[in-house]
Amino acid sequence: MITVHTVEQLRAAIRLARAEGKRVGFVPTMGNLHDGHIALVKRAQDECEFVVASIFVNPLQFGPTEDLDKYPRTLAADQQRLEAAGCTVLFAPSVDQMYPDGQQDQTLVSVPGVSEGLCGASRPGHFTGVATVVCKLFNMVQPDVAVFGEKDFQQLAVIRKMVRDLSLPVTLIGQPTERAADGLALSSRNGYLNEAERAAAPQLYRTLCTVADAVREGRRDYPALLSQAIARLEQAGFRPDYLELRDADTLQPAGADSRRLVLLVAAYLGKTRLIDNLQFSIDS
Numbered sequence: 001m002i003t004v005h006t007v008e009q010l011r012a013a014i015r016l017a018r019a020e021g022k023r024v025g026f027v028p029t030m031g032n033l034h035d036g037h038i039a040l041v042k043r044a045q046d047e048c049e050f051v052v053a054s055i056f057v058n059p060l061q062f063g064p065t066e067d068l069d070k071y072p073r074t075l076a077a078d079q080q081r082l083e084a085a086g087c088t089v090l091f092a093p094s095v096d097q098m099y100p101d102g103q104q105d106q107t108l109v110s111v112p113g114v115s116e117g118l119c120g121a122s123r124p125g126h127f128t129g130v131a132t133v134v135c136k137l138f139n140m141v142q143p144d145v146a147v148f149g150e151k152d153f154q155q156l157a158v159i160r161k162m163v164r165d166l167s168l169p170v171t172l173i174g175q176p177t178e179r180a181a182d183g184l185a186l187s188s189r190n191g192y193l194n195e196a197e198r199a200a201a202p203q204l205y206r207t208l209c210t211v212a213d214a215v216r217e218g219r220r221d222y223p224a225l226l227s228q229a230i231a232r233l234e235q236a237g238f239r240p241d242y243l244e245l246r247d248a249d250t251l252q253p254a255g256a257d258s259r260r261l262v263l264l265v266a267a268y269l270g271k272t273r274l275i276d277n278l279q280f281s282i283d284s
């Protein structure tokens, strides 16, 4: 694996791969890689002979009070993990390389509809920052295939809409969430949890499973069911931001005729904001 830091170096490496007729897969990340990221790289390898991963902690997607400065930066360890996973190129640009004219007057990609509500409500501007950097990265790498984790369900919906609306020539793949043995979704932010918070954290996924079971068993009083689940999360020490049941295809609130559903949750444990989701289907 080679690590490149400039767009010029990246494009030179990709030109060579293209000349050899290789398909290019892409896994964008913010680093501090865990098994969930490695699963994305492996998925890209299933589709493509040449796999590019990027590590860039994108300032444009962090709010003024969010964890940009303390977001874990672990480049050396990440390089080792990517190399062991068989990644071909690591693109690790600087902020100046990504935003050479600064961020103030940067052209933005804003994706209406799916960006609103859920994380979009509590993190204003976040999805515009994500869509903008992913669009730039797609233009730099020009991949055939890009792989994203389904853990960031709304993010994936935003990127799917951006790709469709802007006719970007890339096939998107959503990779199911990797979980610890106790069910906690793998996330770089899990590293912020202290011992007691880490012990409580699996309640987030357990709550999603309990709600999904109740819906599968026939409960349709969604508001009451979700309020009970929020109360349970509070009892377990969480400060819930939202817990919602949405149509998995449109991300609109689940209606009487929604069959493919997704439960989405964001909740704070101490200062750490965790998100998770669970997709499931019902027959009627």
Ligand code: PAF
Binding pocket: 028, 029, 030, 056, 058, 061, 130, 133, 134, 152, 155
């Ligand atoms: O999911 C992430 O790690 C980031 O939002 C992404 C897609 C790499 C864009 O910065």
